[in-house]
Amino acid sequence: MATLTAPTRKAFPPGLSASPAVRKLAALALIAAVLVPLAVTRWGGGTWPAALTVDLSEPLGRASDWIIDNRDSHPLFLYFFGHVSNAVVVAVRAVYLALLAVGWAGVTAVAGLVAWRVAGLRLALGTAAAFLACGLLGMWVPTMQTLALMAVAVAASVVVGALLGLAAGLSDRTDRALRPVLDTMQVLPAFAYLLPVVLVFGIGVPAAVLATVVYAAPPMARLTALGLRGADKEVLEAVESLGATARQRLLTARLPLARKELLLGLNQTIMMALSMAVIASVIGAGGLGDRVYQALASVDVGAALAAGIPIVLLAVVLDRVTGAAGARLGQEPAPNARALWAYALVATAAVAVAGRFAGRLEWPDGWVLGIAEPVNRAVDWMTAHLYSGVPVVGGTADWAGRFTTWVLDPLRDGLQWLPWWSVLLAVAALAWLIGTWRTALTAVLAMAAIGVLGVWKPSLDTLSQVLAAVAVTLVAGFATGIAAARSDRFERLLRPVLDVFQTMPQFVYLIPVVALFGVGRAPAVAAAVVYALPAVVRITAQGLRQVDAAALESARSLGATSGQQLRQVQLPLARPALLLAVNQGVVLVLAVVIIGGLVGGGALGYDVVFGLAQGDLATGLVAGAAIVCLGLMLDRVTQPTGRRTKKGA
Amino acid sequence: MRRRTTMVVTGVSALALLTGCGAADMTQQASPFANARGAKTVTLSVQSWVGAQANVAVAQYLLEHELGYRVDTVQVDEVPAWDALSQGRVDAILEDWGHPEQEQRYVEDKKTIARGGDLGVTGHIGWFVPTYFAKEHPDVTDWKNLDKYAERFRTPESGGKGQLMDGSPSYVTNDKALVKNLKLDYRVVFAGSEAAQITQIKQFAKEKKPFLTYWYTPQWLFEKVPMTEVKLPPYEEGCDADPEKVACAYPVTPLQKYLNADFAKDGGKAARFLENFRWTTEDQNEVSLMIAEQKLRPEEAAKKWVDSHESVWRAWLP
Numbered sequence: 033m034a035t036l037t038a039p040t041r042k043a044f045p046p047g048l049s050a051s052p053a054v055r056k057l058a059a060l061a062l063i064a065a066v067l068v069p070l071a072v073t074r075w076g077g078g079t080w081p082a083a084l085t086v087d088l089s090e091p092l093g094r095a096s097d098w099i100i101d102n103r104d105s106h107p108l109f110l111y112f113f114g115h116v117s118n119a120v121v122v123a124v125r126a127v128y129l130a131l132l133a134v135g136w137a138g139v140t141a142v143a144g145l146v147a148w149r150v151a152g153l154r155l156a157l158g159t160a161a162a163f164l165a166c167g168l169l170g171m172w173v174p175t176m177q178t179l180a181l182m183a184v185a186v187a188a189s190v191v192v193g194a195l196l197g198l199a200a201g202l203s204d205r206t207d208r209a210l211r212p213v214l215d216t217m218q219v220l221p222a223f224a225y226l227l228p229v230v231l232v233f234g235i236g237v238p239a240a241v242l243a244t245v246v247y248a249a250p251p252m253a254r255l256t257a258l259g260l261r262g263a264d265k266e267v268l269e270a271v272e273s274l275g276a277t278a279r280q281r282l283l284t285a286r287l288p289l290a291r292k293e294l295l296l297g298l299n300q301t302i303m304m305a306l307s308m309a310v311i312a313s314v315i316g317a318g319g320l321g322d323r324v325y326q327a328l329a330s331v332d333v334g335a336a337l338a339a340g341i342p343i344v345l346l347a348v349v350l351d352r353v354t355g356a357a358g359a360r361l362g363q364e365p366a367p368n369a370r371a372l373w374a375y376a377l378v379a380t381a382a383v384a385v386a387g388r389f390a391g392r393l394e395w396p397d398g399w400v401l402g403i404a405e406p407v408n409r410a411v412d413w414m415t416a417h418l419y420s421g422v423p424v425v426g427g428t429a430d431w432a433g434r435f436t437t438w439v440l441d442p443l444r445d446g447l448q449w450l451p452w453w454s455v456l457l458a459v460a461a462l463a464w465l466i467g468t469w470r471t472a473l474t475a476v477l478a479m480a481a482i483g484v485l486g487v488w489k490p491s492l493d494t495l496s497q498v499l500a501a502v503a504v505t506l507v508a509g510f511a512t513g514i515a516a517a518r519s520d521r522f523e524r525l526l527r528p529v530l531d532v533f534q535t536m537p538q539f540v541y542l543i544p545v546v547a548l549f550g551v552g553r554a555p556a557v558a559a560a561v562v563y564a565l566p567a568v569v570r571i572t573a574q575g576l577r578q579v580d581a582a583a584l585e586s587a588r589s590l591g592a593t594s595g596q597q598l599r600q601v602q603l604p605l606a607r608p609a610l611l612l613a614v615n616q617g618v619v620l621v622l623a624v625v626i627i628g629g630l631v632g633g634g635a636l637g638y639d640v641v642f643g644l645a646q647g648d649l650a651t652g653l654v655a656g657a658a659i660v661c662l663g664l665m666l667d668r669v670t671q672p673t674g675r676r677t678k679k680g681a
Numbered sequence: 682m683r684r685r686t687t688m689v690v691t692g693v694s695a696l697a698l699l700t701g702c703g704a705a706d707m708t709q710q711a712s713p714f715a716n717a718r719g720a721k722t723v724t725l726s727v728q729s730w731v732g733a734q735a736n737v738a739v740a741q742y743l744l745e746h747e748l749g750y751r752v753d754t755v756q757v758d759e760v761p762a763w764d765a766l767s768q769g770r771v772d773a774i775l776e777d778w779g780h781p782e783q784e785q786r787y788v789e790d791k792k793t794i795a796r797g798g799d800l801g802v803t804g805h806i807g808w809f810v811p812t813y814f815a816k817e818h819p820d821v822t823d824w825k826n827l828d829k830y831a832e833r834f835r836t837p838e839s840g841g842k843g844q845l846m847d848g849s850p851s852y853v854t855n856d857k858a859l860v861k862n863l864k865l866d867y868r869v870v871f872a873g874s875e876a877a878q879i880t881q882i883k884q885f886a887k888e889k890k891p892f893l894t895y896w897y898t899p900q901w902l903f904e905k906v907p908m909t910e911v912k913l914p915p916y917e918e919g920c921d922a923d924p925e926k927v928a929c930a931y932p933v934t935p936l937q938k939y940l941n942a943d944f945a946k947d948g949g950k951a952a953r954f955l956e957n958f959r960w961t962t963e964d965q966n967e968v969s970l971m972i973a974e975q976k977l978r979p980e981e982a983a984k985k986w987v988d989s990h991e992s993v994w995r996a997w998l999p
Contacts, residue, residue: 100764100786103768230761234761234764234765234768234770235757235761235762235764235765235770236765236768236770313756315761316755316756316757316761316765316770318753318755322755322756325756326727326729326734326756332976334976335976404976405976408976415884416887429884432837433836433837436837436838437837441837441840542877546876546877546880546881550880550881550884551838551846551870551872551873551877551878551880551881552836552837552838552870553838554837628873629873630873630874630877631872631873631874631877632838632870632871632872632873632877633873634870634871634873638850638871638873641850641873642850642851644758644761645758645759645760645761645849645850645851646758646759646760646850646851647760647761647763647764648760
């Protein structure tokens with residue numbers, strides 16, 4: 033065993049190894065010993081002191097009034113925002129009309145043929161089938177609306193992201209300035225983005241597109257910068273020695289070398305744009321998201337699912353096609369590639385024209401499959417039989433009640449009872465132990481900002497839900513991840529399920545959890561767990577599988593049982609992946625716990641929903657800012673010094 | 682450095698050229714999905730409750746089948762809907778429960794919104810208990826006795842107090858202030874959306890459990906779960922002026938329609954039709970029930986109602 037553990041420890045020094053951790057804690061204790069008595073005598077213990085809060089509701093309310101009053105006359109709106117808004121409307125409309133003009137057969141053919149050329153025959157068939165399924169579910173027009181909105185949002189995100197990434201990739205100073213901003217944007221829940229754009233642009237498509245761009249551009253920027261910076265030094269030197277100018281170097285060497293990252297960035301941007309386009313239905317995005325939202329208003333899970341399935345199909349297709357295109361990069365293009373593209377083009381045109389002449393541009397009404405009813409019957413059955421009074425195990429509502437009484441309530445009350453300085457201290461200790469003094473400082477400042485904003489209590493309420501959900505997610509996720517890593521067959525079974533769950537719009541989760549668990553914090557937690565689980569399972573399984581085969585082999589040769597291998601070799605070696613899983617789990621859980629405000633989760637999520645619903649932007653913006661701070665704090669507390677890869681991965 | 686500056690300048694001027702240098706009033710923008718294929722389009726705001734969906738479904742059906750319009754619907758919450766209406770992104774709101782502040786701002790001051798007359802339905806908000814519980818304990822219907830039953834209304838979410846369930850944050854409510862000012866041993870728990878609230882009420886009703894909820898008439902759920910109103914201190918004009926100090930019942934509100942001012946002027950037949958649209962509580966409930974309980978698609982429900990009530994809607998056509 034000795035020969036095995038020694039190199040292990042060298043390769044991955046456990047972050048909690050004695051000496052630095054103790055030193056950090058000692059330093060922190062010293063700081064605390066000086067500051068805490070001072071703070072307590074000055075402001076008292078208990079909840080966040082009122083003397084340290086700033087009431088922003090009045091200025092924010094005034095700002096919002098000013099915007100409403102001046103929106104149709106002030107030059108800033110007439111000459112800047114007005115044009116932005118117009119450009120968005122014109123672009124979305126152009127894409128939408130083009131999609132309608134090509135007709136359903138044409139769109140399906142275009143999608144299928146593009147997929148064929150960039151990703152192969154199987155995916156092409158899958159793509160065509162997915163589009164036909166959208167039509168079959170009676171969702172053709174909403175699908176086209178979402179697609180039009182997405183196309184514009186993705187194009188804008190790619191341009192913005194690539195420009196930012198270019199700047200960060202070429203200049204160190206820009207990189208240093210941009211990196212923390214982009215990192216932060218990655219961890220923020222989508223809900224926090226909605227309010228500021230609504231304030232300026234009002235409800236509607238322009239606001240939805242802009243929120244989507246802000247949400248989806250960061251991964252493109254990050255990966256562009258990463259690709260440019262990661263270019264092979266030797267190649268660059270070779271190009272330079274050939275006398276190429278800076279611009280030639282960029283165009284002929286650095287950008288082509290970064291192709292893989294650029295495509296990965298595109299893939300990420302598309303996925304994030306899709307998830308945001310759905311959430312943006314709350315601010316009038318229209319399309320599929322709006323159908324889900326409307327269906328949920330009448331507790332119609334079936335109709336919500338009918339609109340949710342096209343979203344999932346779109347997501348899976350877009351993900352696979354861009355992913356496959358990335359994997360194919362660098363392969364020798366087929367000799368007759370150009371001819372094949374030409375054939376594809378001709379075939380598409382033929383289908384579109386045929387559709388036009390046949391007068392079949394709109395999806396035929398008769399070809400619609402109603403899935404709403406059977407789904408609703410199934411949901412009714414579930415509710416009727418599982419809700420309460422099931423012998424021995426009790427019903428789901430009883431579990432939810434117990435979970436609330438025994439886990440959520442004590443956790444919330446405990447957190448709220450803690451003196452404010454001790455919360456800050458705990459945050460500092462955790463963040464410092466796992467990261468550097470910088471991350472610790474950021475985390476503490478973020479937490480303190482929550483107090484200053486005057487939303488200390490609701491934030492701790494949200495925090496208690498996040499903690500409970502994360503705990504459940506991690507237990508379930510690690511267990512499933514370990515099982516998936518150890519059995520190939522199980523992983524093959526699990527993969528499509530994870531894919532679907534990861535791309536489902538969060539809205540669709542909400543109503544079945546209400547049906548099962550009633551209203552309150554328990555369903556919000558349940559939805560968050562279901563949403564965050566796939567990412568945790570996936571990262572855990574990947575991390576365990578990537579463990580060095582040689583290390584495993586030598587453990588096996590030493591006669592370790594499979595349990596011993598797991599505990600003593602795989603898990604320790606996969607520690608970075610497990611930490612990443614924790615970090616991802618926390619970020620995803622927070623995003624859904626916030627949306628849980630729609631099903632009685634209360635706290636910050638409710639404030640945001642309230643702000644959007646009542647046009648009370650002061651409440652909404654303060655809660656939004658608190659969510660940002662909470663996200664920042666949670667991320668820093670769980671973030672090992674290494675960088676995260678990507679959201680939702 | 683100079684090249685970069687040149688590029689920036691070129692970029693900005695290109696953008697300016699592309700977008701046109703004039704002013705762009707974004708308060709006058711239609712939805713990009715409107716008027717596809719040159720059809721005349723009307724955009725209606727649908728609020729999240731089913732009654733509003735029923736109004737819109739019938740109006741949409743008639744506009745499309747009798748008057749040849751294309752109708753787009755957008756789901757927007759109440760207050761933002763006023764904003765969207767003022768900007769012309771929505772042409773009409775068919776059911777408004779009273780928003781004095783917005784009315785003052787948009788109808789009186791900015792004149793971007795015009796009144797569209799009564800919907801014909803009278804709305805009332807209140808606190809309700811299930812009728813099966815009220816029959817057993819008749820005195821629960823007076824607010825003064827509510828504290829006696831707080832124990833019965835307790836849930837895990839309400840802590841040690843009784844639960845008063847509220848629905849969507851977008852609805853008009855004074856409940857937090859009421860509980861405080863009437864000194865009741867209750868806590869307001871927000872279901873977060875009407876969907877969540879209805880699901881919860883149905884679950885309670887199935888087990889014949891007692892509950893106290895914020896609810897409103899007309900509402901189709903009364904047909905499924907009969908509920909009895911709890912009497913609050915009577916409403917008097919102006920008693921709800923200060924939202925912090927409210928200690929009286931909710932008023933009885935004749936529901937109103939509002940149109941975008943430009944649409945009201947230039948909207949032609951569609952605008953006249955929407956102004957004439959006026960039906961009764963029973964009519965609305967009939968359609969709502971078909972949508973929410975029989976799970977008919979709104980257009981199917983509207984068709985059924987339209988087929989059997991021709992005399993009512995004939996009068997609306999201009």
